[in-house]
Amino acid sequence: MDNFKIDDVAKECGLTKRTIRYYEEIGLLSAPDRSDGGTRLYTRDHIDQLKQIVNARDVLGFTLQEIQDFVSISNRLAQRHQEYLHTEDVEQKRQDLQDIERIVARQLEIIDQKLAKIADIRQATEVRYQSVQDALNKLNE
Structure with missing residues (x-):
């Protein structure tokens, strides 16, 4: 399974890194695994979940x-x-x-x-x- 850094996820989803971390903080996004150095490691499932959130926010208001x-x-x-x-x-x-x-x-x-x-x-x-x-x-x- 591929892992993505927050910069890549932010670009693909059209969100800021801060927004992604906030969504994680309030429980909209499940917490990603972390590398030994503490870097968040997102999966394709996280990206799909964020895209669903963006659609609910932007398309449906x-x-x-x-x-x-x-x-x-x-x-x-x-x-x-x-x-x-x-x-x-x-x-x-x-x-x-x-x-x-x-x-x-x-x-x-x-x-x-x-x-x-x-x-x-x-x-x-x-x-x-x-x-x-x-x-x-x-x-x-």
């Missing part, structure tokens, strides 16, 4: 608290998925899938709530835009 909730849900999902993969018991697989279904449904709820807020903001902006267009048209008559 999540607050840090919402990101923490979303990451927590994602971690539970990954755990349940591993349990599902490692059991042969059909009833246990059914239970695992039902749990996974609930977890994914919760993620969808969070995203839908954010999208509804975005739609409200867009509609209000659209009304403002139309008012400006109407005023311009009146001036041009």
